[in-house]
Structure formats: structure tokens, C-alpha cells
Amino acid sequence: MxxxxxxxxxxxxxxxxxxxxxxxxxxxxxxxxxxxxxxxxxxxxxxxxxxxxxxxxxxxxxxxxxxxxxxxxxxxxxxxxxxxxxxxxxxxxxxxxxxxxxxxxxxxxxxxxxxxxxxxxxxxxxxxxxxxxxxxxxxxxxxxxxxxxxxxxxxxxxxxxxxxxxxxxxxxxxxxxxxxxxxxxxxxPVALFNALQYLNRSIAVGATLAGLFLFVTLFGVVRRADLLISQQQGRLVDAETLAVVGEMSSAIAHGIRNPLASIRSSAELILVTDEETGREAAADIISESDRLEAWVRELLSYSRPLEEKAAAVSLRPILSRCVDEFGRELHRRRITASLQMPEQIPEVRGDPLLLAQVLHSVVANAIEAIQADGKLQIGCESLRGGRQVVLAVRDSGPGMTAEQLQRAGKPFYTTKTQGLGVGLALARRIVERYGGALEIDSAPGQGTAVRLVLACA
Structure with a gap:
């Protein structure tokens, strides 16, 4: 009106x-x-x-x-x-x-x-x-x-x-x-007055110390409860995210995988033709189909529940195999990779396949962050008297801002144009499940360092 x-x-x-x-x-x-x-x-x-x-x-x-x-x-x-x-x-x-x-x-x-x-x-x-x-x-x-x-x-x-x-x-x-x-x-009475003054000072000091002891004790309990509530709240959010991701992954797997298989098969048939234009288009179709398939696998991996059982895992073969798998990509990008690992390194708690997946995801992110002619450093050391092993992956990429660093590792957050944002979140989830931690240190122009703190077996 x-x-x-x-x-x-x-x-x-x-x-x-x-x-x-x-x-x-x-x-x-x-x-x-x-x-x-x-x-x-x-x-x-x-x-x-x-x-x-x-x-x-x-x-x-x-x-x-x-x-x-x-x-x-x-x-x-x-x-x-x-x-x-x-x-x-x-x-x-x-x-x-x-x-x-x-x-x-x-x-x-x-x-x-x-x-x-x-x-x-x-x-x-x-x-x-x-x-x-x-x-x-x-x-x-x-x-x-x-x-x-x-x-x-x-x-x-x-x-x-x-x-x-x-x-x-x-x-x-x-x-x-x-x-x-x-x-x-x-x-x-001067003597009584002096005695009362001494007693009153003692009572004041005793009351102060008792109150301080009570406050420190209760604050410690409340602080621990606050941290526990925060952790449980974070786990609750992760559980809700996992539930949504699980439903979405099932829908994606059901609705996309079958058409993707048909598209890829059709593209492979086009490749056998003699037309150069058709072969290039088919190659693009196969590449994009493979990328979508990788997304689907990543979503399914993130939503899949992790096993609670842990075994003693040796890091040396996992690290060596990971560096070998990325050999061609490192050569293509002209990236100098170095692996520093002591002769004696204790075994860690976890699952060998999942830990290999974690390391693969972290190294892949580091390689993608390096444009060309960069450096990739992988180091491993034992800390706290052999109770922890720290695996560090450092790259010479552009680094991250404070805001990006704060959000790094959250589900579905990524700085890559073709990333889904669940690889690093899945890596953190796997490491924490076996009593470890994933730490990220980065600054603009100074590269990024990802440290995997793993509990020894």
C-alpha cells in the first residue's frame, strides 16, 4: 500500500x-x-x-x-x-x-x-x-x-x-x-594488646593463605572443566559436521559416481579416434572426472569412523615411500626435497595406512603451496625422553595470514582453488584420535610448517 x-x-x-x-x-x-x-x-x-x-x-x-x-x-x-x-x-x-x-x-x-x-x-x-x-x-x-x-x-x-x-x-x-x-x-594491658596484635596478624595471614589456596584449587578445577567443555563442544561440532558430511557423501557417491564412470568410459572411447581436437577434449574430461572421483574419496574418508585400535608403526618406511611417490611432481616443479631422520627413531601409536594418508595429505599441501624452485624439508625427531615423536613438514611457499592460520585445519576451509578443505581436517582428526596433535606455524612470506606430534608406542 x-x-x-x-x-x-x-x-x-x-x-x-x-x-x-x-x-x-x-x-x-x-x-x-x-x-x-x-x-x-x-x-x-x-x-x-x-x-x-x-x-x-x-x-x-x-x-x-x-x-x-x-x-x-x-x-x-x-x-x-x-x-x-x-x-x-x-x-x-x-x-x-x-x-x-x-x-x-x-x-x-x-x-x-x-x-x-x-x-x-x-x-x-x-x-x-x-x-x-x-x-x-x-x-x-x-x-x-x-x-x-x-x-x-x-x-x-x-x-x-x-x-x-x-x-x-x-x-x-x-x-x-x-x-x-x-x-x-x-x-x-600493653602485653595483652601486643599478644592480640600478633594473633590478629597471624589470623589475617592464615585467612589470606587459606583463601588463596582455595581459590587456586577451585580455579584449577574450573579451568580444567572449562577446557574439557570446550573440547567436548568442539567434538560435538565435529560430530555434527561428520553427520552432515556422511549424508552428503552418500548422496554424492550415489548420484555422481555412476555418471562419472559413464562419462569417463565415453571419453576413453573418444581417445581412440584420430581427431586431435576430440582427443584433447577427452583428456580434459578424464582429468576432471578423476578430480571429482578424488573429491568423493576424500569425503568418504573424512566421514568414515576411525578405528580405536592402535598398533606400533615405524615411520621410516612411510616417509621413504611418501617421498618416492611425489618424486615426479617434485622434479616437475623443480622443488628440492630433503629428508632428515635420525638412525634410531621410536615407533609410534597409530594405523600405518591412516598415518601414511596423513603424511601424504600434508606433503601434497606443501608441494601445492610451492610455486616452483622451492624447498621442501621433512624432519623427524624424538622428544620428552622418547615419549613423543615430532614429524615436521616445512615448505617455502607464500605462507598464510593470521586469519588463514586460525581457520586452517577446519572442515571445508581451503586456500586452494581446486581443494575441498577436508584433507588437513582429516589428518588432524586421525592424529588426535591416537593421542597426538597437529600444529601449524605460518606467516606471510615465510612459508608454512606443519608439525605432527605423535605418541610413542
Whole structure:
């Protein structure tokens, strides 16, 4: 309809490949680092409170001994007999001179200070104090902090030797267990502070090492799983390609081979005639028929399942036979070929016919890449203490670009005008089936090197 605007279609969504290793490296590192930091902090707090609690328990036991042995504290709490802070050798002198004590206060049950290491506080009564109430109910209260958020009135004007303080409230009991009052100790324990710093550093280092060990272990497992998934995905793609190639090969073999045979037979009859033009046309027909037949054989070879059984194969006769088979072609193209092979070379795992097919395909590609007056080098050496044999085929051809090198060896990709693109893919498939690898190294103007890494028998 005239005037109608063309309908816009939404652009198809492009799914980016999911990189499992990269995402785990990011998310896993953040998660494990967070868990390690939180775990280290919680352990550090637990150790700090446990040590402070232990400090309070030891102080409680000492005070209980003083109450039982010294009558002055009992007289002050029960009979309210005044005492001197500086009384030498007395219970209160011990309390005032305990290591790390900044201030100590003795409260009665009405929360009034009966005695203090600071004489100015005696007789005073301060506001609400939950810790003091718990001590007067018979509980031991001990807690430590690295930074005091809010100072209490009874703690003002105290100098500290370390950025850590401990506050302890101890119930004072009579011989029958009755709570007579409570003692508050406000400490600045330097030795405890240094010990806690050392423990906290050790906990931090331990948490870091544990998190790092966990990350490296899990990353190794995830990396291996990622590689395995990638390999399985590649095999799945190859299997799907093989299925398509198998169906296509069957159709080609059924639909082309019979007509090709008839065409070739007819061309052979034309050759017996005396007409020069007819004989040239017949020769062209036979040549193209042979090329199509070679394509069909190559397709069928690629789609045929490989046998899993492997035998010990000697490379020397295969290499010699391959060089002899290409002798005429090398002479025609004026290519200098050299074969370098040590006297003692171990046997490799594989099938002799399939390995010969692999070598034939690689050498044929190298010869076709060399225009004329080039060099072809075939070398063989043993690596890794005799566990692998590397067979290298190098040519002096034009080489390949980075894009061509990345796609080389993929099914149905070829740089040749008359190639089908399954020869090198079949060679890679055969070598990998027997535990080997096919590697390609090439650069523009520097030729191409194909290395067949074969496992020893």
C-alpha cells in the first residue's frame, strides 16, 4: 500500500560466548576474598573476647582470694569502715597496683563508689551502667575494645599506653555467697594488646593463605572443566559436521559416481579416434572426472569412523615411500626435497595406512603451496625422553595470514582453488584420535610448517 512505512525488524540478539574461567576468576576471587575477610574478622573478635574473658576470670579469682584473706574490704562493704588508698600492703593497695590497671572502683549494692584508686571519685554515684548492674547480680562482665566509642564519666582523664582497653566488673561475695558489691577494673594491658596484635596478624595471614589456596584449587578445577567443555563442544561440532558430511557423501557417491564412470568410459572411447581436437577434449574430461572421483574419496574418508585400535608403526618406511611417490611432481616443479631422520627413531601409536594418508595429505599441501624452485624439508625427531615423536613438514611457499592460520585445519576451509578443505581436517582428526596433535606455524612470506606430534608406542 502506498505511503506505508516499511516494518522494522528487531535486530537478532547476539549471544556472546560464556568464558567460565574468566567469570570464575572474577566472581570466585571476590567471593572467596570476602569470605576470608569476614571469617578472619570473626575469628579475631572471638579470640579477643576469649582472651579478655580469661583476663577477667583470672582477676576474679585473685579478688576472691583477697576478699577471703583481707578483712579491710569486707569491713568497708559491710561495716563501711573507711580505708586509705595508699595503705601499704593492704588489699586496696594490691588492687591499685595491678599491672595495666588505669583505675579501679569498689561499688556497694546501691551503685555508690566506696573506694577508688582515684580518691576524688569516692562517694560519687554515676548514672545507668548495665555492666555494673550485671556484676551486682552476680555475673562476671569483661569486654575489650580497640577504640572506645563513648567514654564513661568514671573513666575521664585517663592516660593510655596502647590503643586498647579492657573493662572488667567483678561481683564481691560474702562467705555465704551473698553479693556485697562489685569492683570495676579499667585496664590498658600493653602485653595483652601486643599478644592480640600478633594473633590478629597471624589470623589475617592464615585467612589470606587459606583463601588463596582455595581459590587456586577451585580455579584449577574450573579451568580444567572449562577446557574439557570446550573440547567436548568442539567434538560435538565435529560430530555434527561428520553427520552432515556422511549424508552428503552418500548422496554424492550415489548420484555422481555412476555418471562419472559413464562419462569417463565415453571419453576413453573418444581417445581412440584420430581427431586431435576430440582427443584433447577427452583428456580434459578424464582429468576432471578423476578430480571429482578424488573429491568423493576424500569425503568418504573424512566421514568414515576411525578405528580405536592402535598398533606400533615405524615411520621410516612411510616417509621413504611418501617421498618416492611425489618424486615426479617434485622434479616437475623443480622443488628440492630433503629428508632428515635420525638412525634410531621410536615407533609410534597409530594405523600405518591412516598415518601414511596423513603424511601424504600434508606433503601434497606443501608441494601445492610451492610455486616452483622451492624447498621442501621433512624432519623427524624424538622428544620428552622418547615419549613423543615430532614429524615436521616445512615448505617455502607464500605462507598464510593470521586469519588463514586460525581457520586452517577446519572442515571445508581451503586456500586452494581446486581443494575441498577436508584433507588437513582429516589428518588432524586421525592424529588426535591416537593421542597426538597437529600444529601449524605460518606467516606471510615465510612459508608454512606443519608439525605432527605423535605418541610413542
Amino acid at each position: 502506498a505511503g506505508t512505512k516499511p516494518e522494522r525488524r528487531a535486530a537478532p540478539m547476539v549471544l556472546r560466548p560464556f568464558n567460565l574461567s574468566r567469570w570464575f576468576a572474577l566472581i570466585g576471587l571476590l567471593s572467596i576474598a570476602s569470605i576470608s575477610a569476614i571469617a578472619g574478622y570473626l575469628i579475631s573478635e572471638f579470640v579477643t573476647q576469649r582472651m579478655v574473658r580469661q583476663e577477667g576470670q583470672l582477676t576474679l579469682e585473685m579478688v576472691e582470694n583477697l576478699v577471703l584473706t583481707e578483712k579491710s574490704m569486707h569491713a568497708l562493704l559491710v561495716e563501711r569502715v573507711p580505708v586509705s588508698v595508699d595503705e601499704p600492703g593492704g588489699a586496696f593497695a594490691h588492687l591499685a597496683r595491678m599491672p595495666g590497671v588505669l583505675r579501679s572502683n569498689l561499688y556497694d549494692t546501691s551503685r555508690r563508689i566506696l573506694w577508688s584508686s582515684d580518691a576524688d571519685l569516692i562517694g560519687q554515684q554515676f548514672g545507668a551502667n548495665e555492666e555494673l548492674d550485671e556484676a551486682l547480680s552476680g555475673k562476671l562482665v569483661a569486654h575489650g575494645k580497640r577504640h572506645e566509642v563513648k567514654e564513661k564519666a568514671e573513666h575521664l582523664h585517663l592516660a593510655r599506653a596502647a590503643n586498647f582497653f579492657v573493662e572488667i566488673y567483678l561481683p564481691v561475695r560474702d562467705t555465704d555467697g551473698t553479693v556485697l558489691g562489685a569492683i570495676e577494673f579499667y585496664k590498658n
